[in-house]
Amino acid sequence: MADVIRLEGICKSYNVGLPTETEVLHGIDLALHEGEFVALMGPSGSGKSTLLNIVGLLDRPTSGTLFINGEDTTELGDAAITTLRGRAIGFVFQYHYLISAFTAHENVVMPMLLDRGHPDAAMERRADELLDWVGLSRWRDHKATNISGGQQQRVAIARALAMDPSLVLADEPTGNLDSVSADAVFELMRRINRDRGTSFLIVTHNLDLAQRCDRIVEVVDGRISGRVIPTLDAR
Amino acid sequence: MRRWLPFEWIAALRFLAEGRMQTGFILGGIAIGVAVIVFMSAMLSGLQANFIKRVLTSQPQIQLIPPDEVARPLRGGPHEIEAAIVQRPSQRILSIDQWRTIREAMTARADVVTVSPSVSGAGLAVRGSAGRSVTLTGIEPEHYFRIVRVPDYIVQGETRLGTDDILIGTELANDLGVTLGDRMHVTTAQGGDRVLTIRGIFDLGNKGANQRSTFVALRTAQSLFNLIGGVTSIDMTVKDIYAAETIAREISASLPVQADSWIKTNAQFFTAVRAQQNSNTLIRLFVGLSVAFGIAAVLIVSVIQRSKDIGILRAMGARKGQILRVFLIQGGVLGFFGSLVGSAMGAGALVLWHSVARQADGSELFPLILSPGLFVVATLIATVTGVGAGTAPALRAAGLDPVEAIRG
Numbered sequence A: 001m002a003d004v005i006r007l008e009g010i011c012k013s014y015n016v017g018l019p020t021e022t023e024v025l026h027g028i029d030l031a032l033h034e035g036e037f038v039a040l041m042g043p044s045g046s047g048k049s050t051l052l053n054i055v056g057l058l059d060r061p062t063s064g065t066l067f068i069n070g071e072d073t074t075e076l077g078d079a080a081i082t083t084l085r086g087r088a089i090g091f092v093f094q095y096h097y098l099i100s101a102f103t104a105h106e107n108v109v110m111p112m113l114l115d116r117g118h119p120d121a122a123m124e125r126r127a128d129e130l131l132d133w134v135g136l137s138r139w140r141d142h143k144a145t146n147i148s149g150g151q152q153q154r155v156a157i158a159r160a161l162a163m164d165p166s167l168v169l170a171d172e173p174t175g176n177l178d179s180v181s182a183d184a185v186f187e188l189m190r191r192i193n194r195d196r197g198t199s200f201l202i203v204t205h206n207l208d209l210a211q212r213c214d215r216i217v218e219v220v221d222g223r224i225s226g227r228v229i230p231t232l233d234a235r
Numbered sequence B: 001m002r003r004w005l006p007f008e009w010i011a012a013l014r015f016l017a018e019g020r021m022q023t024g025f026i027l028g029g030i031a032i033g034v035a036v037i038v039f040m041s042a043m044l045s046g047l048q049a050n051f052i053k054r055v056l057t058s059q060p061q062i063q064l065i066p067p068d069e070v071a072r073p074l075r076g077g078p079h080e081i082e083a084a085i086v087q088r089p090s091q092r093i094l095s096i097d098q099w100r101t102i103r104e105a106m107t108a109r110a111d112v113v114t115v116s117p118s119v120s121g122a123g124l125a126v127r128g129s130a131g132r133s134v135t136l137t138g139i140e141p142e143h144y145f146r147i148v149r150v151p152d153y154i155v156q157g158e159t160r161l162g163t164d165d166i167l168i169g170t171e172l173a174n175d176l177g178v179t180l181g182d183r184m185h186v187t188t189a190q191g192g193d194r195v196l197t198i199r200g201i202f203d204l205g206n207k208g209a210n211q212r213s214t215f216v217a218l219r220t221a222q223s224l225f226n227l228i229g230g231v232t233s234i235d236m237t238v239k240d241i242y243a244a245e246t247i248a249r250e251i252s253a254s255l256p257v258q259a260d261s262w263i264k265t266n267a268q269f270f271t272a273v274r275a276q277q278n279s280n281t282l283i284r285l286f287v288g289l290s291v292a293f294g295i296a297a298v299l300i301v302s303v304i305q306r307s308k309d310i311g312i313l314r315a316m317g318a319r320k321g322q323i324l325r326v327f328l329i330q331g332g333v334l335g336f337f338g339s340l341v342g343s344a345m346g347a348g349a350l351v352l353w354h355s356v357a358r359q360a361d362g363s364e365l366f367p368l369i370l371s372p373g374l375f376v377v378a379t380l381i382a383t384v385t386g387v388g389a390g391t392a393p394a395l396r397a398a399g400l401d402p403v404e405a406i407r408g
C-alpha cells in the first residue's frame, strides 16, 4: 500500500541560533499508509503537536525529509506549501474549532473558497452533503459559536473533509468534550475513515479511544518509543 | 455568501459586521473627521468665492493710471547739484498720456474683455447749507457698468447719465437731504462748478462707498476737473481673473502707464486667504492622520482578536496575500463608508450653518457651494487613507505564524 506520509529523520529545534536553542524532535521516522487510522500518544511536552504541525506543513522541520503522497516537500516554496496544505490535508483542532464570524455551512465551504477564490454552487452543495454526512444539516445556518462543542467539532470534521484530503490531522480533537460527545466525534472519524478511505493521524491522551485505532504510535522525549501498544481491532 | 464576491471581500465584510461596536465607533470617528474637513473646505471656498465676486463686481480687474511723478535733483553741470533737497511732488490730477492710443491697444488685446476710460477726483457736493466731500467719477456708462455693476445696486431712479446728471449713494442722499430729481451743486478744487440733477440713488452695500461715491458722465467730470480731452484712469476686465497680475505687469512694462491688478490692490486679502489655506491644509492633514491612526488601531486590535481565525484560515490553505487583502479591504471599506457618512454630515452642517449664519444685513455669509468634486475627492482620499492605515495591521495578520496562532 502507498504511503500517505513518510517522515525520514525529522528533527525540530526551537530558537535556532539562540542560547535557548532546544531540539524537540530527534530524528523521527514514520509512515502512514493510505486509509490508516493512527493514534499518536505520549506524555505532555513530548513533541506530539510539534510533529503534527510539521506533518501538516504548518511548520518546517530543522532537518529530515517529509513526503506527502510520495512528493518531497523539502524544496517547496511558501505558496506551493500553502496550496498543498489546503488540498492534501485537513485539520481538526482541540480548542478553536470554527470561525465565529461564519455559519456552520460557511465554515465548511471555506477551504474550497480559499482554494478557488469565489463561492459557487458546487462548493455550497458539497458543504451541504458534508453537513448531512456529519448529521448537522439542521444547524446549517447557525453561527458557529451558537452550537455545542461536540457539534462544532463535527462541523470542523466536515470542514476538514471539504477538499477531500488524503489525510486528516487531529490534535486532541476530543480533549475538550465530555465522554459521550468525545465518543460520537471519534466514531464519526472512524466511519469517515472506513467509508471514504481517508487516513487519520490523531493525537490523544485517551487510551480507550487510542485502542480503537488501527495503530498506536508513542512519542517520548521527541523520539518514537517503539513500544507496541495493542489495539482492540488490529488489522 | 454572495456568489460574486471573492473570499477577501466576504471575509472582510463579515469581520467588520461581527465587530459591530468597533466598526460603529471607528466609522463615527472617520465620519466626524471627514465632516470637519468637508465643512471647512466648503465654507472657506464659499467665503472666498463671495469675496471675489464682490470685489469683481465693484472694482476693475486692472486699472491703468498715469505713472507716479518722480522728482529728480536739479543739476547745473555734470557734477554739480543745485538743489539737493528732493521733495516728493503732490500728485496732481493728471491725464494719461496718449490715452486713446492706449485704449485702442487694450481693446485689441484678446485677453481683455472690457475697457473703460474714466476721470475721477475729489469734489464737494453742496445742497443748501449742507456740504459733503465726495469722489466724482466720470464714466462712459455703457463700458463702465460692465465692470462695476452700479445698475444692480440702484435702489431709486435709473442709470442713464446726461451731461447734467449725477448718481449718488443712499448715505449721501440722507446726509444732504436730497431725493431723486433734486438738483445739487458740485464744485472742485480745479475750479469746476456745476449744478447736477440726481438721476439715481444706489446702495453699494458699504456705508463709506454710499457716502462718497458719485458717478457722472465722462464729459461732465472732464469739465469739472479742468481736464478736457483727458482721462485719469482706464479700467478693464480680463478673461482670466487670475491672470490679471501678469497682464498688468506686461502692460506696465510696455506702455507709459502704471497698471494695477485687483490681485495687487487686494494683496491683503490674498495673504489672508493663503494663511487660511495653509492652516486649513494643516488641520486637514492632522484630522486625516488621526483618522488614519484610529483605523490602524482598530484593525490592529481586530488582528489580535482574530489571530486564531487567521491561523485556522492559514491552516485551511489561505495564502498570505489573501489574509493581507482581507485587512486592507477592511481599512478601505471603513474609509469609504466613513467618508460617505461624513460627507453627508458635513453637507448637512453646511446647509444648517448657511441658514443660521447671516451677515449684519441679513444676507448670506457665504454662498452654499456643495461641489460634487469635493465629496468625490474626500471619499477617494478617505478610502486610500483607510487602505494605507490598514497596511500595518494587514502585514501583521499576513505574517502571523499559524502554529503560534493556533496553539492553546
Ligand SMILES: Nc1ncnc2c1ncn2[C@@H]1O[C@H](COP(=O)(O)OP(=O)(O)OP(=O)(O)O)[C@@H](O)[C@H]1O
Pocket (backbone or CB within 6 Å): A014, A015, A024, A042, A043, A044, A045, A046, A047, A048, A049, A050, A051
Ligand atoms: N514555539 C516554541 N518555542 C520553544 N519551545 C517550544 C515551542 N513550541 C513547543 N515547544 C517545546 O517543545 C516541546 C514539545 O511541545 P509540544 O507542544 O509538541 O508537546 P505535546 O507533546 O504536544 O504536549 P501536550 O500533550 O501538552 O500537548 C515542549 O517542551 C515545548 O515546551
Ligand SMILES: [Mg+2]
Pocket (backbone or CB within 6 Å): A048, A049, A050, A171
Ligand atoms: Mg500538544
